[in-house]
Amino acid sequence: MTGFATSLPSPLLVTGGAGFIGANFVHRAIVSGARVITLDALNYAGNRASLASLDGNPNHTFVQGSITDRALVDRLLSRHRPHAVVNFAAETHVDRSIDDPSPFVETNLLGTFTLLDAARAHRRELRSAEAESFRLLHVSTDEVYGSIAEGRFTENSPFQPSSPYAATKAGADALVLAYHRTYGLPTLITNGCNSYGPYQFPEKLVPLVILNCLAETPVPLYGDGAHVREWLHASDHCAAIAAVLAQGRPGETYNVSGSVQCTNREIITAICAIFDKLRPRAGGKLHAELIVNVADRPGHDRRYAIDSAKLTDEIGWRPEITLPAGLEETVRWYVANAAWWRETHRRYRGQRLGLGRVVEP
Ligand SMILES: NC(=O)c1ccc[n+]([C@@H]2O[C@H](COP(=O)([O-])OP(=O)(O)OC[C@H]3O[C@@H](n4cnc5c(N)ncnc54)[C@H](O)[C@@H]3O)[C@@H](O)[C@H]2O)c1
Known part of the structure; x- marks a missing residue:
């Protein structure tokens, strides 16, 4: 794993660092030479094992607790x-937010408020130079803008969230903007597109498809499978966050996308094709034959697309990993790291995991 091109402020408090993108970020921040304090509640998606290789590293402190x-x-x-x-x-997870929005309100809204308010109080205790350079970067999603039939949302597009998940993220973004405008807190927001890569909890589309292909169990596809998403490798997403942290203008929002669009059917089919190459099925069967259509998700946004010209023009960030290369690397990671996801499967066996049920590969 490589570090970031830009040097990070240090020490850094990273919340949610035992989750998917957070763990990728913490590893790269440590390689870059930053000292990191990770605060994570270790909910079902948080995995202490994702950071276990940093145990004993004097530059990393892990604290279990809630924001x-x-x-x-x-x-x-x-x-x-x-x-x-x-x-x-x-x-x-959008599906979980439809089943029960309350933990989303609690963490995404109240948790972000708690962090903002604590950061505001903390900044008052700092010397003026430290207070000047202090930053709070809030990681958010393209889902706050809702669905768009054509074209792309910019940072000036209005929030039109569809799911309780997206609504609580939009509410948190609004609070972050208000803390900058009202109190002068030096905040930054990134609104990122769908990410994939190592350490992602297997209820999300890419790891779910990978593990179902490994087990040769049905691979569920929502509705007609024509929902369009933009896809970015977690490593590129983290590099964008690091670049915004180092060079972003306080109070600003930056969209993060590699502009690589594909339908859910296309991404699932691409993963199936990687499996056909790496682990051919007996009898010449194709992994795509495992795909089954399931009922669509209520309020399912048809297409997400965001314009990240502000990020590329102002800050110079560009993605480095193509979708085919990134997907193959991700498949190889899950195949090589069965111990990481087996433990999760053991804990969650029988529960609904996103589109499917936990299977036993
Ligand atoms: N995954 C994506 O495709 C994607 C895309 C754009 C934006 N985002 C945003 O990036 C951030 C990280 O997403 P992810 O996919 O890594 O999520 P994740 O669900 O994999 O990880 C979230 C982490 O937050 C921790 N957490 C939950 N509640 C907490 C609390 N109250 N206090 C402390 N820790 C708590 C969990 O234990 C977990 O480790 C989120 O804010 C998400 O909205 C994700």
């Missing part, structure tokens, strides 16, 4: 005096 715990957040800020906070902590 809604004001006393804990205050303590971490005053003890470690981070130069920046990067907030990945969130409830993130």
Whole structure:
């Protein structure tokens, strides 16, 4: 794993660092030479094993706890005096938000508010140069803009969230903007597109398809499979977040997308084709034969597309990993890291995981 091209503020408080994108970010931040304090509640998607290789590293401290715990957040800020906070902590699965929005309101809205308010108080205690350079970067999603039939949303597009997940993310973004405008807190927001890569909890589309292909069990596809998403490797997503942290203008929002669009059917078929190459099925059967249509998700957005010209023009970030190369690397990672996801499967066997049920490969 390589570090980031830009040097990061250090020490850094990273919330949600045991989740998918957060863990990828923490590993790269440490390789870059930053000192990182990870705060994570270890909900079902948080996995302590994703950071286990950093145990004993003097540049990494792991704290289990919630961003809604004001006393804990205050303590971490005053003890470690981070130069920046990067907030990945969130409830993130749209299907779960439809089943029960309450944890999404709790973490995504109240948790973000708690972090903002604690950061505002903390900044008042800093010397003026430190207060000037302090940053709070909030990681958000393209889903806040809703669905778009043609063209792309820019940072000036209005929020039109469809799911309770997207609504709580939009509410959190609005709070972040208000803390900058009202209190002058030096905030940054990134609105990223769909990501894939190592350490993603297997309820999300890409790892779900990979594990079902490995087990040769049915691969579910929502509705007609024509929903369009943009896809970015987690490593490129993290590099964009690092670049915004180092060079972004306080109070600004940056869209993050590699502009690589494909339908859900196309991405699933691409993963199936990688399996045909790496692990051919007996009898010449194709992995795509495992695909089964399932009922569509309520309120399912048809197409997401965001314009990240502001990020490329102002900051110079560009993605490095193509979708075919990134998908194949991701498949190889899940095949090579069965111990990482087997433990998750053991804990969640029998529960609904996104589109499917936990299977036993
Ligand atoms: N995955 C994507 O495709 C994607 C795309 C764009 C934006 N995002 C955003 O990036 C961020 C990270 O997403 P992800 O896919 O890594 O999510 P994830 O679900 O894999 O990880 C979230 C992490 O937050 C932790 N967490 C949850 N509630 C917490 C709380 N109250 N206090 C502390 N920690 C808590 C979880 O334990 C987990 O480790 C989210 O804010 C998400 O909205 C994700």
